[in-house]
Amino acid sequence: MLSLDTLSAQQIAAGVAAGDFSATEVANAALAAIDEREGAVQAFLQVSPQLALDAAARIDAARAAGEALPPLAGVPLAIKDNMNLVGTRTTCASNMLANYESVYTATCVQRMLDAGCLPVGKANMDEFAFGSSTESSAFHPTNNPWDVERVPGGSSGGSAAAVAAGEVALSLGSDTGGSIRQPASFCGVVGMKPTYGAVSRYGVVAFGSSLDQVGPFGRTVADVALAMNALVGAGRDPYDGTSQDFAVDFCEHLEDGVAGKRIGIIPAFMEAEGLTAEVRRAVEKAATELEAQGAQLVEVDLPHLDAAIAAYYVIGPAEAFSNLARFDGVRYGFQEEGCSNLADQSSRSRARGFGMEAKRRQMLGAYLLSSGVYDKYYYAAQKARTLITRDYAAAFEKVDAILMPAAPRTAFRHGEISDPTQMYLSDLYTISLNIAGNGGVSVPLGLGEDSGLPVSAQLVVPAFSDRKLLTIARALELAFGSSPVAPDFAGKGGELA
Numbered sequence: 001m002l003s004l005d006t007l008s009a010q011q012i013a014a015g016v017a018a019g020d021f022s023a024t025e026v027a028n029a030a031l032a033a034i035d036e037r038e039g040a041v042q043a044f045l046q047v048s049p050q051l052a053l054d055a056a057a058r059i060d061a062a063r064a065a066g067e068a069l070p071p072l073a074g075v076p077l078a079i080k081d082n083m084n085l086v087g088t089r090t091t092c093a094s095n096m097l098a099n100y101e102s103v104y105t106a107t108c109v110q111r112m113l114d115a116g117c118l119p120v121g122k123a124n125m126d127e128f129a130f131g132s133s134t135e136s137s138a139f140h141p142t143n144n145p146w147d148v149e150r151v152p153g154g155s156s157g158g159s160a161a162a163v164a165a166g167e168v169a170l171s172l173g174s175d176t177g178g179s180i181r182q183p184a185s186f187c188g189v190v191g192m193k194p195t196y197g198a199v200s201r202y203g204v205v206a207f208g209s210s211l212d213q214v215g216p217f218g219r220t221v222a223d224v225a226l227a228m229n230a231l232v233g234a235g236r237d238p239y240d241g242t243s244q245d246f247a248v249d250f251c252e253h254l255e256d257g258v259a260g261k262r263i264g265i266i267p268a269f270m271e272a273e274g275l276t277a278e279v280r281r282a283v284e285k286a287a288t289e290l291e292a293q294g295a296q297l298v299e300v301d302l303p304h305l306d307a308a309i310a311a312y313y314v315i316g317p318a319e320a321f322s323n324l325a326r327f328d329g330v331r332y333g334f335q336e337e338g339c340s341n342l343a344d345q346s347s348r349s350r351a352r353g354f355g356m357e358a359k360r361r362q363m364l365g366a367y368l369l370s371s372g373v374y375d376k377y378y379y380a381a382q383k384a385r386t387l388i389t390r391d392y393a394a395a396f397e398k399v400d401a402i403l404m405p406a407a408p409r410t411a412f413r414h415g416e417i418s419d420p421t422q423m424y425l426s427d428l429y430t431i432s433l434n435i436a437g438n439g440g441v442s443v444p445l446g447l448g449e450d451s452g453l454p455v456s457a458q459l460v461v462p463a464f465s466d467r468k469l470l471t472i473a474r475a476l477e478l479a480f481g482s483s484p485v486a487p488d489f490a491g492k493g494g495e496l497a
């Protein structure tokens with residue numbers, strides 16, 4: 001019996017195009033898998049069976065009429081709940097937007113739908129994307145499919161878990177400081193943060209506008225390449241001023257290999273405090289594998305990298321404070337009843353509508369942007385940003401890509417990290433890319449020797465070298481194998497009749 005668990009997005013689309021099974025059969029199989037698995041994983045905030053079945057019916061009708069099918073025809077897709085899709089709520093996992101119905105569809109979502117994906121639902125996340133564990137969702141936590149006692153990472157934890165549990169073949173996440181790459185690492189799937197400006201953010205609820213980027217999760221590098229083609233193929237989006245034309249075919253050079261490529265290693269990074277021995281060993285093994293395939297390893301240094309987390313937790317909250325000011329209890333979302341005047345309504349609505357971490361970030365942002373304080377921290381953070389960006393530029397004169405851990409450790413237990421500053425350290429290896437704007441991908445390296453949980457490496461390239469990023473990721477996938485559906489979930493629903 002054929003099961004969605006053993007098919008990549010690429011294989012699902014090929015099977016639909018060849019008539020081996022219909023898009024409607026795929027939709028029903030994915031919805032059955034969600035029915036069986038969701039109780040244990042809780043990756044979704046909303047499942048949208050009708051939208052998925054309607055999209056499938058359109059694909060089946062197009063095929064029956066002899067039309068050529070789009071490249072991801074019939075592929076089940078989960079969408080992070082900070083992305084608008086007409087016919088769904090977009091809650092950002094916040095009480096503030098609990099009843100907010102999307103009034104238009106985000107460009108990134110529309111492009112995945114245009115490529116033939118079936119929208120099966122909206123994925124859980126940390127509230128407004130503030131977090132690294134999906135525990136700050138106002139509605140419920142999400143469980144890591146490799147060990148349901150553990151978190152899936154965050155903030156795009158639902159998107160990563162839905163792919164790892166085999167509920168969908170592809171999902172979309174957003175990454176402001178690591179929110180795609182860290183959960184991909186915790187859940188053992190491929191997760192890519194494209195170069196800043198590669199993918200439109202129109203219709204995605206903003207967190208830090210100079211940092212946010214949308215990207216895909218999948219179980220194979222080829223699936224992520226297909227998703228990237230869908231996201232950027234139609235060119236720049238006039239509705240997002242930061243979006244740029246990036247017309248490359250991500251599938252074209254995937255099998256080119258790494259012979260002759262120079263891969264940078266940062267020795268200080270491999271000795272950083274907080275990095276566990278099993279992650280370090282796995283990344284060292286990844287370096288050896290790339291070398292065995294003909295790459296040359298080169299030591300590089302990014303001297304200002306220690307300032308990255310501090311700079312991020314100034315720039316990020318400052319931008320979040322400005323972006324989230326629109327949730328004022330008047331125009332959007334939750335509105336407290338019985339207030340005597342507008343100011344009272346706004347402050348009481350915000351006090352009730354936002355959770356702890358969302359409040360913490362906004363209060364921090366308000367403080368950092370206040371007069372007298374602004375010069376000291378915000379300017380300093382912007383200077384650090386310039387230095388980090390220059391560090392990367394200097395390193396990329398010597399190497400094609402840099403290899404480093406994606407996260408310092410494997411997935412932690414629910415409730416294990418309660419100190420916010422400890423949580424912020426989850427993004428030790430991911431944040432500098434959002435600061436500098438270049439592309440990165442988290443690639444599974446199998447299971448850790450000590451924990452038995454997924455471990456990953458992160459590859460980093462210069463801005464707009466994202467195609468090369470996936471070529472190198474593919475070389476790692478050849479060495480370590482692509483990610484399976486987590487064993488406790490495989491085989492539950494998902495059979496194609």
Ligand SMILES: NC(=O)C[C@H](N)C(=O)O
Pocket residue numbers: 129130131132154155174175176177178179180316424427
């Ligand atoms: N949103 C992100 O990219 C994740 C990061 N951990 C944050 O809390 O800001």
